[in-house]
Amino acid sequence: MTDQEVIAHIRLGKREPAIKELYKEFPKVKGNIISSGGDAEIAREIFHDSLILLIEKVSNPQFELTSKLSTYLFGINRFLWKNEARRRYKNPELEWKDTLILSAEDLGYNDEKEEKIKLLEKVLNQVTERCKKIFELFYFKKEDMNTIAKELDFSSVNSAKTQKYKCMERAIELARQLSPNEIQTLSAE
Amino acid sequence: MRADLNTMEKIDQYLQGKLSGSELSQFESELVSNPELQNLVSNQQLFIQTVNRKALLAEIHAVAGIGGAPWYANPWVAISGVVIVGGIIAGTIYYTSDESETPQNTLAITETTTPDSSTIETINYNEIAFDDSTLTIITSHSKDKVVSGKSEVIKTDQADPVVCDDATDGYSTEINSDNNHLDYQHKSEAQNDDSDAKNRNRKTSYPKGSSAMNDFVDKYMRFPGTAKEKKLSGNVKVTFLVTEGGERTEIQSTCFAMRDQNDKPLTNTQFVFNQKIANLFEREAERIVRIMPLWIPATDSGGNPVLTPAEIYFNFSLKEGISAYRLDD
Incomplete structure (x- = not known):
């Protein structure tokens, strides 16, 4: 698959073959990370995070690739690993081949935002399965509420909508409990 | 302000690019003048991003390893x-x-x-x-x-x-x-x-x-x-x-x-x-x-x-x- 094909697949929502193709780069990334003080486990986590970032980037129609896709992917991995290593009080010199040197600004990477997302991930783990399903169908699969109501056996579209609203409220409540200092995380009172 | 059902839906529509014409301009002008709404929008956006990342990670896990080294x-x-x-x-x-x-x-x-x-x-x-x-x-x-x-x-x-x-x-x-x-x-x-x-x-x-x-x-x-x-x-x-x-x-x-x-x-x-x-x-x-x-x-x-x-x-x-x-x- 060429880079353009991978990008086209991602934009069309056919992520699976694209992820398969991108995953071919994993052994190199893993080697790089292990040789600079990481282990296989963290390498996998970083690589998966980098795939998510890459897919988010590529999904934006304004994204323009200025290098090979793999080079860009390595760049993201290098950035994420450096970030992680710094958190572990290490600062390895990373001499990776075929890599872009990307900064947080290049990537639009914001620690504060990532923290909030981590918190919201915790929140998501705590809402009911039904809520998770609604969120996933609505936001990720982008299905409309009619379809969701049918799929999840709601009596009407309106009750599905109300349920989704309740789920959101619950999520907001949880977010508040998890971060007393960040009451504004989800909703301003 | 607590987002009611309609506001939340509006924000969803806005973030999904489904608002158009007068609805869109109305929402955008309100957004400029209403910091609380801005806050709601950015938080909801973050929440949606989290949902998507989680689902994406599940997809990645499902295909993980394919094409990897033997x-x-x-x-x-x-x-x-x-x-x-x-x-x-x-x-x-x-x-x-x-x-x-x-x-x-x-x-x-x-x-x-x-x-x-x-x-x-x-x-x-x-x-x-x-x-x-x-x-x-x-x-x-x-x-x-x-x-x-x-x-x-x-x-x-x-x-x-x-x-x-x-x-x-x-x-x-x-x-x-x-x-x-x-x-x-x-x-x-x-x-x-x-x-x-x-x-x-x-x-x-x-x-x-x-x-x-x-x-x-x-x-x-x-x-x-x-x-x-x-x-x-x-x-x-x-x-x-x-x-x-x-x-x-x-x-x-x-x-x-x-x-x-x-x-x-x-x-x-x-x-x-x-x-x-x-x-x-x-x-x-x-x-x-x-x-x-x-x-x-x-x-x-x-x-x-x-x-x-x-x-x-x-x-x-x-x-x-x-x-x-x-x-x-």
Whole structure:
């Protein structure tokens, strides 16, 4: 698959073959990370995070690739690993081949935002399965509420909508409990 | 301000680019003048991003490993300490349970010389320290287990044989003596085309199938002592990923049902009161998955090993003992 094909697949929502193709780069990334003080486990986590970032980037129609896709992917991995290593009080010199040197600004990477997302991930783990399903169908699969109501056996579209609203409220409540200092995380009172 | 249902819906529509015309301009002008709305929008956007990332990660996990390097090129195989018993050897490793003469708790390697294949036997001790006295390598000739082709013996990465559970549970000391086995598993790499074809699109499995898995469970799994005292049975589902090398990672478990001595399922309230027992079942189930020998990895259409999810159900029954089964068998 060429880079353009991978990008086209991602934009069309056919992520699976694209992820398969991108995953071919994993052994190199893993080697790089292990040789600079990481282990296989963290390498996998970083690589998966980098795939998510890459897919988010590529999904934006304004994204323009200025290098090979793999080079860009390595760049993201290098950035994420450096970030992680710094958190572990290490600062390895990373001499990776075929890599872009990307900064947080290049990537639009914001620690504060990532923290909030981590918190919201915790929140998501705590809402009911039904809520998770609604969120996933609505936001990720982008299905409309009619379809969701049918799929999840709601009596009407309106009750599905109300349920989704309740789920959101619950999520907001949880977010508040998890971060007393960040009451504004989800909703301003 | 608390977002009401309509506001939340509006924000959804706005973020999904579904607002247009006057609706859009109205919303945008309100957005400029209303910092609370701005806040709501950015938070909802963040929330949507989190939902999407989570779903995306699940997709990545599902296809993870595909197209990766074959497991024998896996760096940890190469990096970690390797002992090469060179020459013309093909080996089979099995647990000594079926050989009554061999001392207890030993690892038996039976070497069988095959006439014309040049093969290499590798024992990969990795970095895990173990008590030498517990390891005996017996070189003997086995008539029934002949494997030709290149073979490797690999110590599982996660094997943690002497880890014992809750000391208060009363079986921790016992487990030490019985658990000094080593999780070696023999892997033979088929070299002819016939078995290559068989190795495509293979599902992941416990080596030698589910009856062998139950033998392993019989031998090494313990019924948590406290559960026995309280006369509780339980069912646990363990999910994990099998890597290209057959290791298990991301092991997670849920005890989804418990029964009392009359085989009556516990009510929710009873279940909550006995949550600690549920956790004991879970820990024992996770432990057993961790110390299992290397699994046979799944393969893709090209015959390359790939990372796959797998699950095992454990039934801790007071009457019938512990059994394990897989629904995808």
